[in-house]
Amino acid sequence: xxxxxxxxxxxxxxxxxxxxxxxxxxxxxxxxxxxxxxxxxxxxxxxxxxxxxxxxxxxxxxxxxxxxxxxxxxxxxxxxxxxxxxxxxxxxxxxxxxxxxxxxxxxxxxxxxxxxxxxxxxxxxxxxxxxxxxxxxxxxxxxxxxxxxxxxxxxxxxxxxxxxxxxxxxxxxxxxxxxxxxxxxxxxxxxxxxxxxxxxxxxxxxxxxxxxxxxxxxxxxxxxxxxxxxxxxxxxxxxxxxxxxxxxxxxxxxxxxxxxxxxxxxxxxxxxxxxxxxxxxxxxxxxxxxxxxxxxxxxxxxxxxxxxxxxxxxxxxxxxxxxxxxxxxxxxxxxxxxxxxxxxxxxxxxxxxxxxxxxxxxxxxxxxxxxxxxxxxxxxxxxxxxxxxxxxxxxxxxxxxxxxxxxxxxxxxxxxxxxxxxxxxxxxxxxxxxxxxxxxxxxxxxxxxxxxxxxxxxxxxxxxxxxxxxxxxxxxxxxxxxxxxxxxxxxxxxxxxxxxxxxxxxxxxxxxxxxxxxxxxxxxxxxxxxxxxxxxxxxxxxxxxxxxxxxxxxxxxxxxxxxxxxxxxxxxxxxxxxxxxxxxxxxxxxxxxxxxxxxxxxxxxxxxxxxxxxxxxxxxxxxxxxxxxxxxxxxxxxxxxxx
Amino acid sequence: xxxxxxxxxxxxxxxxxxxxxxxxxxxxxxxxxxxxxxxxxxxxxxxxxxxxxxxxxxxxxxxxxxxxxxxxxxxxxxxxxxxxxxxxxxxxxxxxxxxxxxxxxxxxxxxxxxxxxxxxxxxxxxxxxxxxxxxxxxxxxxxxxxxxxxxxxxxxxxxxxxxxxxxxxxxxxxxxxxxxxxxxxxxxxxxxxxxxxxxxxxxxxxxxxxxxxxxxxxxxxxxxxxxxxxxxxxxxxxxxxxxxxxxxxxxxxxxxxxxxxxxxxxxxxxxxxxxxxxxxxxxxxx
Numbered sequence: 001x002x003x004x005x006x007x008x009x010x011x012x013x014x015x016x017x018x019x020x021x022x023x024x025x026x027x028x029x030x031x032x033x034x035x036x037x038x039x040x041x042x043x044x045x046x047x048x049x050x051x052x053x054x055x056x057x058x059x060x061x062x063x064x065x066x067x068x069x070x071x072x073x074x075x076x077x078x079x080x081x082x083x084x085x086x087x088x089x090x091x092x093x094x095x096x097x098x099x100x101x102x103x104x105x106x107x108x109x110x111x112x113x114x115x116x117x118x119x120x121x122x123x124x125x126x127x128x129x130x131x132x133x134x135x136x137x138x139x140x141x142x143x144x145x146x147x148x149x150x151x152x153x154x155x156x157x158x159x160x161x162x163x164x165x166x167x168x169x170x171x172x173x174x175x176x177x178x179x180x181x182x183x184x185x186x187x188x189x190x191x192x193x194x195x196x197x198x199x200x201x202x203x204x205x206x207x208x209x210x211x212x213x214x215x216x217x218x219x220x221x222x223x224x225x226x227x228x229x230x231x232x233x234x235x236x237x238x239x240x241x242x243x244x245x246x247x248x249x250x251x252x253x254x255x256x257x258x259x260x261x262x263x264x265x266x267x268x269x270x271x272x273x274x275x276x277x278x279x280x281x282x283x284x285x286x287x288x289x290x291x292x293x294x295x296x297x298x299x300x301x302x303x304x305x306x307x308x309x310x311x312x313x314x315x316x317x318x319x320x321x322x323x324x325x326x327x328x329x330x331x332x333x334x335x336x337x338x339x340x341x342x343x344x345x346x347x348x349x350x351x352x353x354x355x356x357x358x359x360x361x362x363x364x365x366x367x368x369x370x371x372x373x374x375x376x377x378x379x380x381x382x383x384x385x386x387x388x389x390x391x392x393x394x395x396x397x398x399x400x401x402x403x404x405x406x407x408x409x410x411x412x413x414x415x416x417x418x419x420x421x422x423x424x425x426x427x428x429x430x431x432x433x434x435x436x437x438x439x440x441x442x443x444x445x446x447x448x449x450x451x452x453x454x455x456x457x458x459x460x461x462x463x464x465x466x467x468x469x470x471x472x473x474x475x476x477x478x479x480x481x482x483x484x485x486x487x488x489x490x491x492x493x494x495x496x497x498x499x500x501x502x503x504x505x506x507x508x509x510x511x512x513x514x515x516x517x518x519x520x521x522x523x524x525x526x527x528x529x530x531x532x533x534x535x536x537x538x539x540x541x542x543x544x545x546x547x548x549x550x551x552x553x554x555x556x557x558x559x560x561x562x563x564x565x566x567x568x569x570x571x572x573x574x575x576x577x578x579x580x581x582x583x584x585x586x587x588x589x590x591x592x593x594x595x596x597x598x599x600x601x602x603x604x605x606x607x608x609x610x611x612x613x614x615x616x617x618x619x620x621x622x623x624x625x626x627x628x629x630x631x632x633x634x635x636x637x638x639x640x641x642x643x
Numbered sequence: 644x645x646x647x648x649x650x651x652x653x654x655x656x657x658x659x660x661x662x663x664x665x666x667x668x669x670x671x672x673x674x675x676x677x678x679x680x681x682x683x684x685x686x687x688x689x690x691x692x693x694x695x696x697x698x699x700x701x702x703x704x705x706x707x708x709x710x711x712x713x714x715x716x717x718x719x720x721x722x723x724x725x726x727x728x729x730x731x732x733x734x735x736x737x738x739x740x741x742x743x744x745x746x747x748x749x750x751x752x753x754x755x756x757x758x759x760x761x762x763x764x765x766x767x768x769x770x771x772x773x774x775x776x777x778x779x780x781x782x783x784x785x786x787x788x789x790x791x792x793x794x795x796x797x798x799x800x801x802x803x804x805x806x807x808x809x810x811x812x813x814x815x816x817x818x819x820x821x822x823x824x825x826x827x828x829x830x831x832x833x834x835x836x837x838x839x840x841x842x843x844x845x846x847x848x849x850x851x852x853x854x855x856x857x858x859x860x861x862x863x864x865x866x867x868x869x870x871x872x873x874x875x876x877x878x879x880x881x882x883x884x885x886x887x888x889x890x891x892x893x894x895x896x897x898x899x900x901x902x903x904x905x906x907x908x909x910x911x912x913x914x915x916x917x918x919x920x921x922x923x924x925x926x927x928x929x
Contacts, residue, residue, distance in 0.1 A: 413753070414753065416706075416751075434743075435736075435739075435740050435743065436733065436736045436737055436740060441736060445732055445733065445736065448732060448776070449732065449789060452780055452783050452784070455780060455784075455922050455923075455926055458780050459777070459915075459919065462772075462773045462776040462777060462780075463773050463915075465772070465773075465776075466768075466769045466772045466773050467769070469739070469743070469765070469768060469769065469772070470765055470766075470769055473743055473746055473747070473765050474762075474765065476747055476750070477746065477747065477749075477750030477751075477758075477761055478750070480706075480747055480750050480751040481750050481751060481752065481753050481758070482704055482751065482752075482753060483753045484703040484704055484752065484753070546789075548783065548787065548788045548789050548790075549730040549731075549732060549733070549788070549789035549790065550729060550730050550733075550790060551730060551733050552724075552729070555720070556720065556737065559716045559717060559720050562712075562716060563709060563712045563713045563716045563717075563744075564709065566712070567706060567708060567709030567712060568709070571708060573702055573704075573705050577699075577700055577701055577702055578701075578702060578703065578704070579701050579702075579703060580703070581703055581752050581753060581754030581757070581844075581845055582754060582756060582839065582844050582845060583754075583755075584839075594753050606753060606754075606755055608753060608754075608755055608758040610762065611762050611766075
């Protein structure tokens with residue numbers, strides 16, 4: 001077995017083993033140790049994979065059984081599980097969708113008699129490696145955080161009748177293995193199997209708390225993703241019928257596929273849309289936030305939704321230059337804009353984050369649809385940098401919720417004086433999503449420059465970016481809005497299992513931004529070049545050039561340091577320099593709450609609250625027409641290639 | 644970075660505020676004449692600056708001044724990037740960083756006035772950002788590049804001839820960027836419209852001086868963007884920038900401040916329509 005193949009085996013099978021250990025050995029100490037060891041191992045393995053570079057591999061039979069057979073059997077078993085779930089939940093839709101998938105796969109295996117042997121079974125190129133890095137590093141850090149979080153969580157909801165953490169960590173850790181396997185697989189049937197595993201994992205994790213709401217939302221997630229599963233299965237059958245191959249490698253290395261093959265491709269892209277929660281499927285991801293916060297962090301950053309965009313980006317070379325590509329770009333751009341606007345009206349932090357995720361996924365998909373080398377580079381950069389910043393922000397929100405008992409942005413006012421370290425990390429996290437010279441913004445810049453060949457898409461990008469500024473800055477403002485005074489005030493220190501992932505993630509977000517050019521040069525370019533000849537974006541020393549534009553990263557970092565350093569380290573404000581905020585001279589003595597004298601000398605607390613534009617931009621107002629438009633775009637997605 | 648670039652940066656940082664401050668002096672004087680007053684000397688902005696600078700440092704909290712530094716530093720950076728003829732989109736993003744820093748500063752104090760100002764400043768930003776970026780896209784369609792340098796090297800004809808509607812849209816948002824009526828939403832300079840000065844309420848003394856200084860740099864940058872529309876001749880560029888500047892002063896004095904909702908509706912409907920029509924024409928004629 002060659003070294004890279006061993007690494008792949010560890011990356012996919014170790015999480016399964018660790019999951020089983022967590023499930024059967026119910027001791028908390030063993031669980032913590034297992035998760036931490038798995039984390040370290042996965043991170044090491046993904047870095048070694050990066051060092052070894054792309055490779056192909058077909059695992060030999062195990063005990064005389066071909067892997068193909070094993071996976072086919074497991075796949076059938078999985079569909080039976082879905083069917084059982086549909087019956088158990090008494091949900092006709094899920095039952096019907098599971099039956100449909102079983103029928104399609106049964107037809108494929110037994111009627112078409114297709115015993116598809118795909119060589120190589122594993123096709124690990126630079127994109128797979130990038131995905132594995134994101135899954136293994138960001139995903140694992142979330143699992144470490146979950147160790148502390150679930151302890152607090154079960155205490156918080158006053159769980160009775162023994163801990164439910166063993167099953168929680170089983171699904172959480174297995175999720176990582178399934179995701180890794182998904183991005184390594186070359187055979188579409190294998191991809192499909194792991195795709196369905198991630199659907200099952202997310203269903204189990206969303207309903208973990210077993211409240212009425214979490215069961216309902218998990219059920220919705222399941223039926224929407226099953227719909228994607230049906231599209232995926234149908235896509236596989238049609239693909240085999242029309243392209244006579246199920247090898248991803250063959251599909252994408254051949255350049256644009258003939259028109260015949262666009263229909264199965266569009267079905268696969270449709271499946272990607274459901275998993276990436278694109279409009280009109282956004283409701284499952286929004287509902288998923290009822291789950292414990294580590295689940296949200298995982299679903300939103302490194303797993304699940306990223307599987308959706310991975311598939312769309314992965315297949316992009318196969319539909320380059322087609323009408324399908326244009327519709328993909330339009331649908332992604334539409335979701336980007338609408339969900340960014342919808343986020344403005346939300347005051348629930350997790351909901352803001354959820355909309356922002358869907359929005360960024362829309363941007364990634366739009367880039368895949370633009371389908372130029374530069375656009376694909378931008379898409380891959382966004383996958384990476386969005387995962388880091390978004391995982392960080394979810395984890396921050398989770399800690400904040402445990403500390404202040406609320407996830408409402410209005411309740412986070414002045415967090416900077418109540419929990420300075422936590423608030424600071426959150427603010428930096430938000431700024432890395434929003435401002436230059438941080439990598440998410442640099443990716444967005446590349447996306448805009450790539451979009452100019454279709455100015456209509458650019459318009460969506462530009463207006464969506466403006467909306468993005470509103471909800472982020474409002475949130476930062478709330479965190480910063482402290483009463484007057486100087487000196488550190490209170491704040492409890494963070495538990496190390498919280499602090500470690502947070503510090504590592506915020507460090508990654510900042511450091512990777514500073515070295516974005518070498519990163520692009522060493523990794524992203526190689527993920528794009530094999531399929532597009534050029535990368536579209538090139539590193540010029542420590543700067544980046546798109547061919548039509550240029551960014552100098554370091555001077556911007558230098559300026560940022562010049563701004564932050566003196567204020568934090570050198571300027572010391574003395575107490576006598578401090579005055580209360582201006583209230584027309586009617587301030588009362590300073591205290592924990594800021595008050596002023598109003599009519600008849602009554603004292604009242606100052607209340608400041610954000611604008612949310614609920615009436616103009618609320619969900620009720622926009623969804624009425626946005627969802628139908630999104631459905632129309634989906635119809636167009638399949639309709640444009642129907643023949 | 645070559646020596647030449649370094650020189651450009653130094654000249655920009657040193658001369659920028661002199662020119663900007665002088666223009667503010669012209670504004671003060673002209674506005675006074677339009678209102679039937681005599682007005683202060685042209686150097687008044689500099690006197691004001693020095694006076695504010697010499698006042699004692701009063702703050703509301705520990706980190707308030709950091710955001711002023713950020714506003715100043717990133718605005719200067721944006722202007723330098725412009726002088727170095729860099730990527731137009733990056734210039735717009737860096738300028739936005741400056742603006743967001745100012746907003747964060749206003750939010751960092753629990754004060755109703757500065758909070759109102761900050762919320763409104765966000766709305767102003769939302770109003771003008773898309774127009775600025777659309778202008779960059781339109782310029783790309785003419786030059787095939789986002790680099791300011793290519794506007795100078797690749798064009799025979801001024802941009803104004805092919806992008807007249809974009810130019811009008813930019814004039815509209817110039818009013819917002821210069822914080823002039825009818826769009827002086829987040830803070831007004833006219834005492835008859837506003838007594839407590841919105842987003843700047845919680846700044847005083849040297850910090851307010853730095854904010855004024857930043858405005859000088861900012862003015863130069865937005866006028867520079869206007870000047871790009873006649874970049875074939877440096878004098879013509881200066882002339883249209885100056886003309887636009889004078890037009891804004893007149894508009895400021897004949898208009899009253901409007902509400903933020905009107906601003907968003909007007910700027911987005913008119914500004915975006917003008918830009919999109921212009922871009923569509925360019926795209927179809929290409």
